[in-house]
Amino acid sequence: MHAKMPARLIRCTPMRPVFPSLALLCALLLAGCANVPPAPGTGQRPLQTEQASDIAIHALGLVGTPYRYGGNTPQSGFDCSGLIGYVYKSRAGVAPPRTVAQLAGFGQPVKASERRTGDLVIFGAGRPSHAGIYVGAGRFVHAPSTGGTVRLDRLDNRYWAAQPTAFRRP
Structure with missing residues (x-):
């Protein structure tokens, strides 16, 4: 039983740090898409x-x-x-x-x-x-x-x- 416990931890442990990083990356990408620069000479963002x-x-x-x-x-x-x-x-x-x-x-x-x-x-x-x-x-x-x-x-x-x-x- 003790042998199964470390195997389970090894499989789960790498996923925990990766998931928050992936979520952060997705959030940054989405924020970048929403941040459309103003149209040149207008000071306004182009209409969607x-x-x-x-x-x-x-x-x-x-x-x-x-x-x-x-x-x-x-x-x-x-x-x-x-x-x-x-x-x-x-x-x-x-x-x-x-x-x-x-x-x-x-x-x-x-x-x-x-x-x-x-x-x-x-x-x-x-x-x-x-x-x-x-x-x-x-x-x-x-x-x-x-x-x-x-x-x-x-x-x-x-x-x-x-x-x-x-x-x-x-």
């Missing part, structure tokens, strides 16, 4: 795919909200940059710049072929004149003009397709 989807869904939920120049809440109405600011702040904790001209330099440029839900759509050459939130399938949500409401439009619509377009990813 889940956040981008949540942004698109929330923007779609605001379709029909009245347009109001300078508006930035569902209660007061939205202009295009106010809509973007409200959605990004409430769903991702990101506060984009307030004007379309400033939005044109926010985040990182994205090729049209690489756009994804949650990306910004910026319209206009030189000094941009309008912006929206890309929601997928060639569509975007925006607050178009006085007297209108927040709406869903297609990028291939005759009017929007004729506009110079850029995409940005905060």
